[in-house]
Amino acid sequence: MPIKPDPMVWRTLLSSCIVHKNIELGELAAKNLLDLEPEDSASYVLLSNMYAVSRRWNYRDQTREMMKNRGVRKEPGRSWIEVMNKIHAFFVGDEIYEYLEELNNRAADIGYVQDHNSLLNETEMEQKDPTLYVHSEKLAVTFALLSLPDGIPIRVMKNLRVCSDCHNWIKFISRISNREIVVRDAYRFHHFENGNCSCKDFW
Known part of the structure; x- marks a missing residue:
């Protein structure tokens, strides 16, 4: 260089x-x-x-x-979305799980497989609380689908880098909801539409 x-x-x-x-x-x-x-x-x-x-x-x-x-602490993941001129913040553990489960099932029907094993060994996977696999951007997108009229693009801000599972999930959700979803994470904008992302899966 x-x-x-x-x-x-x-x-x-x-x-x-x-x-x-x-x-x-x-x-x-x-x-x-x-x-x-x-x-x-x-x-x-x-x-x-x-x-x-x-x-x-x-x-x-x-x-x-x-x-x-070294005393370094990981910043908790959070996402923000604006709905009806009001900012809503989401953290891992927030409660919107019923509709999220429906979205997961619909995404699974067209090929989505949740990637929650890649960062955990077998013992940790057995002990892990399943709700902790739900990152804040999934909650924000789910809330937007419940709250915004059809056809309005969904725009989410994320303070950390979006993980590979959430990135893959949002691709599927953009397809099944026929909705444009834009996620601004810590490093770039991701424009999801019809099952694809503008980053071509490299970010």
Whole structure:
């Protein structure tokens, strides 16, 4: 590169290494990223996720322990949506689960499979509260579908990077609801329409 990589460059590279399961390059990106931003929780989470999707549970646990020892705390995920000139905020654990379950069933009918196993080992999957798989952007989209008239695009703001499962879920929901859904996460805009996203599944 003609310029020195900044944290955004290293973070993007690390995110790509999660998708492609390239551990060696991901560790290099993480080292540089943690040197530049040792207090940023997103860096540790990305590194932990890379080890998790590669089933390297010990390394994942070591990364979480390093984060804890350094006093770095993960910011809780939240999403916002405007409905009728009022801003609504959603956190993991909010209650809109009945309609969300209906949406999940309709999405499953056309091929959606929830990806909640990739970051947890078998023991953790058995102990995990199923409602914790529901991230805030799913709640925001569900609320919008209940509240907004047909044909109005749904626009959601997210303070963290949207995870792969939520990204995949919103693609299916845009298809079954015939609705344009725009999600602005911590790094980019995602325009979902008819089962596709503008990022082409790389973000």
